[in-house]
Amino acid sequence: MTSRDQILRLFRRRPGEYISGQELSQALQVSRAAIWKQIESLRQAGYEIEARRSRGYRLLGGPEPLLAEEIMADLLVQRIGRSLICLAETDSTNSHVRRLAAEGAEEGLVVIADRQSAGRGRLGRRWESPSGVNLYVSILLRPQIPVQQAPQLTFLSAVAVAETLNRCYQLNARVKWPNDILVGGAKIAGLLNEMDAETEQVHFVILGIGVNLNMTKEQFPDTLLYPATSVKLETGRSVDRVEFIRQFLLTLDRYYVEFLAEEFGPIRRRWEALCDLLNASVQVDLGDRMLEGVVVGLDYDGALRLQLADGRVERILAGDVKPVKCEK
Ligand code: BTN
Secondary structure: OOHHHHHHHHHHHOOOOOEOHHHHHHHHOOOHHHHHHHHHHHHHOOOEEEEEOOOEEEEEEOOOOOOHHHHHOOOOOOOOOOOEEEEEEEOOHHHHHHHHHHOOOOOOOEEEEEEEOOOEOHHHOEOOOOOOOOEEEEEEEOOOOEHHHOOHHHHHHHHHHHHHHHHHHOOOEEEEOOOEEEEOOEEEEEEEEEEEEOOOEEEEEEEEEEEOOOOOHHHOOOOOOOOEOOHHHHHOOOOOHHHHHHHHHHHHHHHHHHHHHHOOHHHHHHHHHOEOOOOOEEEEEOOOOEEEEEEEEEOOOOOEEEEOOOOOEEEEOOOEEEEOOOOO
16 A cells, blocks of 8 residues: 555544644654655645644545446447446456456446555556546456457557547557557556456456556656656646546447457557557567567557568567667
8 A cells, every 4th residue: 555545544534633744654654754745645636635733634625536427427338338337446457357257247347446456567567556546447348259369459448548648638649569558758558458268269358457647746656667657747737537537438439349340450550550669660679589670560469560671570479669779
């Protein structure tokens, strides 16, 4: 649990009461200056906190909770978002959807949490999930497609996130293979898509999406391995989370319906249009060796197609792709 969430928990246990800076700093084992910094970051995230010199801090109000009825009101979707659950907290929305899928939940179920206590990122990493600021959502799909095509859905969700950000906030969000969304080179959203399948048949796919909407600089952990940003940091304005979720679900639903009818082609073209590295010279770190070539597109299963100097096209299934800097 982050310091910020610990402070919130203390406030919520003692509604209406002042808690002194000293008590907070003792409870969290951090300095009073660090407490003050966290209180400031809570204020920026929309919490109203009164500070009184002799008494301490008191929580007066917080951001609006996410309400399923509000998100679903007149939402014209065909498949995604026909049922939607909003939780104040869960371990991970992906894990939550997996449990419901095992009990037979239907395609299109959307689970949103205000905060995650064990948000998961790729490669076993943690996904920082403070309350009141971002979107943490997982969606259950049951497409009748071969297992090898399931990764195509990652590109579908990447396109829906990037296009919603660009349309609603005039950002220039771009996609980075395989599943990052970047603005100005900093990560604004991440995707963790998971599958349950037998040899040939997909049982279900979970699209897990985290979008940094109102996160402030202080809320990003110092230990992040990459630069990160949020819509608020980019635009200087707070995002209405409900409106973003509605716009995102509409876009995702439209593309999923199109995908079921027309397969991967349209999504592949949209993804390629959002990718800065198409036709660019890149280096790919495969862990045990490096490859250099030109990105020529996506394959049917989501592999990156890399044309090598000798003209052969190599399929990259996993690896870290970086542009080759041209020296003049
Ligand atoms: C990454 O870039 O590493 C992927 C991050 C994915 C985070 C989202 S938040 C909603 C869903 N639930 C999780 O536990 N993870 C995904």
